[in-house]
Amino acid sequence: MHIRVGSAVFAATLYDNETLTGFKSMLPLTLKMTDLNSNEKYHHLPSHLPIDASKPGTVQTGDLMLYGSNSVVLFYKTFSTPYSYTPMGKVDDASGLAAALGAGNVTVTFELRR
Secondary structure: OEEEEOOEEEEEEEOOOHHHHHHHOOOOEEEEEEEEOOOEEEEEOOOOOOOOOEOOOEEOOOEEEEEOOOEEEEEOOOEEOOOOEEEEEEEOOOOOHHHHHOOOOEEEEEEOOO
């Protein structure tokens, strides 16, 4: 998958699960993502996806996860969390991700690699 933020493009490896199957059926997808806690960007999808949530304990920079059944979350900082998420994938090289996402809300495009 490619994740585009402005002129920056990040490759991501996707996990093989039902959540990803549902998400991939929506692609390409351009989302206005909201900043939360200065460590993540999220967007509520209009439909729900299958979940298999667990508590990761620590979220890593570049993790792409689903919170609940319809909130896509892209993390740009590593931190400890008590929350449960369904893993969807991970940015292969997250260097520059935080700078690209910046402070505040941002438009992000998710598309399958060609």
